[in-house]
Structure formats: structure tokens, C-alpha cells
């Protein structure tokens with residue numbers, strides 16, 4: 001049975017017939033989420049941190065599943081009519097195929113349905129793929145936190161971005 005929190009099901013390649021599912025993450029998804037988090041971030045967030053974003057009343061967690069495997073997720077917190085994107089990742093082998101864009105478009109739709117029109121985020125100044133992704137979705141730079149993130153040999157800036165007019169978007 002499809003959960004009411006499942007938003008999109010489609011097969012993006014008729015030859016492979018891989019089922020793709022875009023839905024809200026549930027507590028049962030914690031181990032899959034932790035596995036993907038560990039593939040994408042060093043150090044990864046702890047299981048209890050991830051759990052708090054799945055169950056949090058003012059949080060939104062979206063996962064994209066392909067053939068039953070979690071390949072992309074986004075975690076957000078919300079306050080009144082604003083949201084903040086806290087974590088976004090795509091499985092390394094599946095980057096550059098439009099998965100993150102699709103998940104963020106779904107996130108925008110879900111936020112709008114909650115009456116939220118503004119989303120904010122922070123990104124490392126060296127993270128060209130993420131910066132390009134956010135710009136392509138209408139995010140604009142709002143500020144810089146100098147030396148905010150540690151690197152292997154020093155510090156790097158955080159770029160603060162926001163999208164102040166979340167538009168209706170097609171996730172088809």
C-alpha cells in the first residue's frame with residue numbers, strides 16, 4: 001500500500017523499469033538514511049541527529065528511492081513561514097542525473113503547502129556543484145560567514161543563500 005506521505009512514483013527509464021519513489025522519510029528509514037549519510041559526509045551526522053529530523057514536528061525529510069534503495073535525501077527545519085535546508089546529499093554514483101534538483105523541487109512544493117515561502121541554507125564556498133544547483137533553483141547569495149567551515153588545511157567561508165519566493169514546480 002502506498003503511504004499518504006508518498007508523493008511521486010514513476011519509472012524514469014522504461015528499459016530498466018526502475019521504480020523511483022519520492023516520499024517523506026519515516027522512522028523505519030533510519031538505517032538507510034544513516035548509510036547514505038555516511039557515504040556522503042565525513043564526519044556523518046549521528047543516528048540520533050538523523051532520527052530527530054525524521055520525527056521532528058517542525059521538520060521535513062524527503063527521500064528519493066530507486067529500486068528500493070535510498071539515493072538522495074533532504075532534511076529541513078521550519079519556523080513560522082521560513083525553512084532551512086540542513087542536509088542534502090545524493091549517492092556518489094548517481095550525481096549529475098538531476099536527483100537533487102527533483103528532490104528540492106518536491107521540497108519546495110511541500111513547503112508551499114505548509115504556507116512556507118522562504119528557504120535558507122549555508123554552503124561551503126568550494127562546493128561548486130551545490131552552489132550551481134541552488135542558483136539554478138532561484139537561490140541568491142545573502143551573505144558570507146568568513147572561515148566558518150574547517151578544511152584539511154585551514155578554514156573556508158560559508159555562503160548564505162535563500163530563495164524568498166518558492167515557486168510551484170513540476171516534479172514530473
Ligand SMILES: CC(C)(COP(=O)(O)OP(=O)(O)OC[C@H]1O[C@@H](n2cnc3c(N)ncnc32)[C@H](O)[C@@H]1OP(=O)(O)O)[C@@H](O)C(=O)NCCC(=O)NCCS
Pocket residue numbers: 040087088089090091094095096097098099100101102122123124127128129130132133134136
Ligand atoms: C550537491 C549535490 C547534492 C548535487 O546533487 P546532483 O543530484 O548531482 O545534482 P543535479 O544532478 O540535480 O544537478 C542539478 C544542477 O546542479 C548543478 N550541478 C550539479 N552537479 C554539478 C557539477 N558537478 N558541477 C557544476 N554544476 C553542477 C547544475 O546546475 C545542475 O543543473 P543542470 O544539470 O541542469 O545543469 C551532490 O553533488 C552531493 O550530494 N554532494 C555531496 C553532498 C553535498 O555537498 N551536499 C550539499 C551540502 S550544501
